[in-house]
Amino acid sequence: MRKTSTSTQDILAALKIESLNEMQQAAQKAATEHDEVILLSATGTGKTLAYLLPLVNELKPVDHVTQALVIAPTRELALQIEQVFKSMKTGFKVTCCYGGHLRETEENNLMQAPALIIGTPGRLADHIRRENIKTGEIKMLVLDEFDKSLEFGFEEEMAFVTGSLPGLQKKILVSATPAIEIPPFLKMRKPVSINFLTDEKTDALTIQMARSDNQDKLESLFRLICQLGNRPTIVFCNFRESVERTSTYLKEKGIVNVFYHGALEQDERDAALCKFRNGTSNVLVTTDLASRGLDIKHIRYIVHYHLPATEEVFTHRNGRTARMEASGTAILLVGPDEDVPDFIEGEVEEIKIAEDAVLPEKPKWSTLHISAGKKNKINKVDIVGFLSQKGELKKEDIGLIEVKDFHSFVAVRKSKMSHTLHLIKNHRIKNQKVKIDIAR
Known part of the structure; x- marks a missing residue:
């Protein structure tokens, strides 16, 4: 039996931190007293330690039994969480599981089950299917930046992982986003919310602009989509011919996409929208036909390839994102002879399009x-x-x-x-x- 320490004082000493901040204290208290906690706090405020402390306090000094699981949307965040945990010097074994390196390495680490496993949804689901992770004794689950996991298209993997934890007793959801939608598969009954986000809230919809040096904005659109990554994105064009031309260009450049407009047969429309809804494609190129009535969850970006002619068009296009209190971003792609339309009020943040384009990961x-x-x-x-x-x-x-x-x-x-x-x-x-x- 290895020597373990769950003393907050010892952990803070190991981290060279004098005391917990107000948010961390509130999170520790809530997680100790309640089984379902939602922690909302801005990036860089110490959320990782805020949930790791109560998690450690629940761990039992039992060898080769996994008792807790932390799910993160990216391998970078997973590795960051692992590093914080190791720096706490609790004596409990931890393993980090993520894509991009050999699964066999993780399998070796999992042969003697760690007390805590941290990982990304897809890799965790893979290990559970292969029975590399024994889930029967996992009592605690943390979903860090769970809203981003949903944005990244990991809903099914997350549902599978969480559904594979028969002994789950405590759930902690962590986010830096004020307006979040709790997915049904988490089966949260009466969660306690700890909200340390500032009151200076903006609308759920963020409006940005990006400039194209060329009047033909296709190359700029391609680099912009690469920059946005593989998040669900709708690209609006003003004409059917432009939709197909844009879709073909993106496809030739390696961007998986589907297109949708009024001249398509009904089965072609059905196929395009279904592929976008189910994650076969993360990019939909369309006319304003798609600006009304489409109910597709977790659309992260609206790109106005052609600028909207009226405020009404602009509003309806943007209505495809930031739905059900989720956040979203509308980006105006502005050519050299164009300006942001006068009807768009307030400050519009300008973003730079990177010169180097790295193709986003293909859909799974x-x-x-x-x-x-x-x-x-x-x-x-x-x-x-x-x-x-x-x-x-x-x-x-x-x-x-x-x-x-x-x-x-x-x-x-x-x-x-x-x-x-x-x-x-x-x-x-x-x-x-x-x-x-x-x-x-």
């Missing part, structure tokens, strides 16, 4: 098209059963399913698509012969 999902739907008495349960039994897919390999009248779309993990498609091509669904292929 692909979309399957099935030529049967509601009118064929096919439903989601039928599709899940079919893909599980005939396609050898696990539940977590099946994403969003949309069943239309005469066809259906299913998100399938891209790494599984080829094998699954080979297995199911000659099988019937509910004794009906259907055409199944990757959605175009």
Whole structure:
């Protein structure tokens, strides 16, 4: 049995910190007295220590039993949390799990289960599926910057991980965003909120502008999208021809995208929107047709490739993001002969577009098209059963399913698509012969 220390005084001494700040004290008190806590505080205020202290106080000096899990949206944050924990010198073993390096290294570290595991959603889910992480004794869960994990498209992985913790007793959610939506899979009943964000709140929607040196703004748009990363983004153009030209250019440059406008057939529209909703594509290029009525969660950016002609158009385009109190950003791409429209009031922050473009990570999902739907008495349960039994897919390999009248779309993990498609091509669904292929 290793020697452990959970004394706050010892930990602060190890960190060379004289005392906790007000937020950290409040967080420690709330986490000690309640099983569900939401901690809101700005970046750089010491949130990591604020939740690690009560977490450590709950750890038992038992070897080779994982008791707590911290989920972070990026490997950089996961490594930062690990470093803080190690600096606390508690004596408890910790392992950090994230993509981008050998999984075998982590597997070796997990053979003797650490008391605390920190990791990104995808890698944690992978280890749980492989039974490298034993989840039965995990009592505490922290989701750090959980809103960003949702923005980054990790909702399904997070739902799988949290759903794999049968003994979970304490949940702590951490964010620097004032308006947040708690996803249903977390099953939060009566969380206590500790809000140390300042009262100087801006609207959930941030408006920015970026200048293009060329009148043809395609190259600037490409570099801007690379700069934004693989977050859900809608690019608005004023004309159908511009939509297709822009989409083709981005595709040729390596940006996975779909386009949507009024001249498309209905099944083409359905396919485009479904791919955007289910994460097969993080970029939707469209006309103002998409500025009304689209209900797509977690859209992070609106890019006005063509400037809006009226305030009403501007408002409706921006209404696709910052929904349900979530945050969002609208970016005006301004050419050399253009100015920010007069109807846009208030300060518009100017951002610089980086010269060097690094392609964002490709989406992890692909979309399957099935030529049967509601009118064929096919439903989601039928599709899940079919893909599980005939396609050898696990539940977590099946994403969003949309069943239309005469066809259906299913998100399938891209790494599984080829094998699954080979297995199911000659099988019937509910004794009906259907055409199944990757959605175009």
